[in-house]
Amino acid sequence: xxxxxxxxxxxxxxxxxxxxxxxxxxxxxxxxxxxxxxxxxxxxxxxxxxxxxxxxxxxxxxxxxxxxxxxxxxxxxxxxxxxxxxxxxxxxxxxxxxxxxxxxxxxxxxxxxxxxxxxxxxxxxxxxxxxxxxxxxxxxxxxxxxxxxxxxxxxxxxxxxxxxxxxxxxxxxxxxxxxxxxxxxxxxxxxxxxxxxxxxxxxxxxxxxxxxxxxxxxxxxxxxxxxxxxxxxxxxxxxxxxxxxxxxxxxxxxxxxxxxxxxxxxxxxxxxxxxxxxxxxxxxxxxxxxxxxxxxxxxxxxxx
Ligand code: 13P
Ligand code: SF4
Numbered sequence: 001x002x003x004x005x006x007x008x009x010x011x012x013x014x015x016x017x018x019x020x021x022x023x024x025x026x027x028x029x030x031x032x033x034x035x036x037x038x039x040x041x042x043x044x045x046x047x048x049x050x051x052x053x054x055x056x057x058x059x060x061x062x063x064x065x066x067x068x069x070x071x072x073x074x075x076x077x078x079x080x081x082x083x084x085x086x087x088x089x090x091x092x093x094x095x096x097x098x099x100x101x102x103x104x105x106x107x108x109x110x111x112x113x114x115x116x117x118x119x120x121x122x123x124x125x126x127x128x129x130x131x132x133x134x135x136x137x138x139x140x141x142x143x144x145x146x147x148x149x150x151x152x153x154x155x156x157x158x159x160x161x162x163x164x165x166x167x168x169x170x171x172x173x174x175x176x177x178x179x180x181x182x183x184x185x186x187x188x189x190x191x192x193x194x195x196x197x198x199x200x201x202x203x204x205x206x207x208x209x210x211x212x213x214x215x216x217x218x219x220x221x222x223x224x225x226x227x228x229x230x231x232x233x234x235x236x237x238x239x240x241x242x243x244x245x246x247x248x249x250x251x252x253x254x255x256x257x258x259x260x261x262x263x264x265x266x267x268x269x270x271x272x273x274x275x276x277x278x279x280x281x282x283x284x285x286x287x288x289x290x291x292x293x294x295x296x297x298x299x300x301x302x303x304x
Contacts, residue, residue, distance in 0.1 A: 001031070007268035008035035014275045020057035020080075022271070023049060023070065026217035027237040027263040028061045034243070036271065037061065042218035043069075043115045044130040048300060050074055059271060060282070063262050065091045067282040068119045072293045079282040082270035086262045090116040090202075093172030094150035099124040102147045106168055109145040112137055113295070114154060116174075119284045121149070122292035128299040131201050131216035135161040140302055153178060157201040157208050176258045177202035180235050185210040188233050188255045195254075196229035200236040211235060224248060237263065 008031065015022065015036070023046050024037035033040055039049045043066065050058060050070035057078045060067035065088055067081040099111055099121060112134070113125035122128055129137040134154060138146050139162045146165050148155035150172030159167040180203050189195050189210075198220050199211035208214045213223050217236065221244055224232060228248065233255030234241045241253035274280045284292070 004031040021055045022059045025062035042216045044132040081280045082274040083265040086265040089175040096120045096124040110141040111147045119292045122295045123288045133303045174202040176260045182206045182210045195231045
C-alpha cells in the first residue's frame with residue numbers, strides 16, 4: 001500500500017477532474033479493487049452498471065471485451081481501456097465466421113454467446129450470457145438444440161443443469177480455469193477436513209463435480225458471505241480471495257489459484273496514464289454495435 005498510495009491518490013483526483021468512474025472486475029488486484037474502483041462486480045453486474053453510468057468517462061479495469069460491452073451499452077461515453085492488450089483466451093477463440101459455421105451445422109438452433117467475446121461475435125449471436133445467468137438463458141431458448149460459444153466447459157456445466165436441452169459447443173476454454181484438476185481439489189479436501197471448495201463454472205466439469213458450490217465471481221462472493229466457512233478454497237483467479245479476505249477475517253482461504261495474465265495487465269500506473277492522457281479509448285463500429293447491443297440487452301432483460 002505504501003507504493004500504491006500516491007497512485008491511488010492521483011487517480012482519485014484525476015477521476016474527479018475528468019468526471020470518470022472506474023468499473024472494476026472482481027479479478028483486479030486489491031490496490032485497484034479497494035483503492036480506485038467505484039463499482040466492482042462480475043461480468044453481468046459490470047455490464048448492467050455500465051449501461052447506467054451518467055459520468056462522461058468510464059475507465060474499464062478488466063479485459064477488452066468488458067470495455068467493448070460498456071461502449072456498446074453506453075455509446076455516448078468515453079470508455080478507456082488502460083491496456084489494449086488485455087485480451088481473453090475465450091474471446092480470442094472464436095470469430096463471427098465460427099458462429100456462421102455453427103449455424104450451418106445446427107440449422108435453426110439459437111446461438112448463446114458468452115460475454116467473453118468480441119463485439120463482432122456478439123453481433124452474430126442471438127443472445128449473450130454470463131456465468132451468472134447461463135443456465136437461465138439457455139433454458140429460455142426455443143427449440144431442442146442450443147449452440148453455446150465459445151466456452152466448452154461452461155457449456156458442459158450448463159448441460160448438466162438444463163438436461164431438457166441438447167447443448168452443442170465451440171472448442172474454446174479459459175486458460176486460467178482449465179488448468180485446475182479434480183486431483184488438486186481432492187488433495188486439498190484430504191489435507192483440510194471441513195474445507196469448502198468453491199469453483200467457477202469455466203472449470204472443466206470433472207473439477208466442478210468435486211466442488212461444493214460453483215458460480216460466477218459474484219455468486220462466489222455471495223456464497224462465502226452467506227455460509228462463512230472456516231476454510232475455503234476458491235478454484236478461480238488469485239485476486240478473488242485477496243479481494244474478499246479483509247471482509248471475511250473468520251475465513252481461512254487456502255489452496256492453489258491461477259493468475260489471469262490478461263487481467264493482470266491492468267495496473268495503477270496504466271490507469272493513471274490512461275486517465276491523464278485520455279488514451280486507450282475503445283470504439284465499436286456502430287454497424288456492429290447495434291446488433292451486439294441487442295444480444296446483450298436481450299440477456300439483461302431475461303436476467304431480471
Ligand atoms: P464472471 O466474473 O462473470 O464470473 O466471469 C469470470 C471471468 O473470467 C471474466 O473474465
Ligand atoms: Fe478470459 Fe479466463 Fe482471463 Fe476471464 S480469467 S479474462 S475468461 S482468460
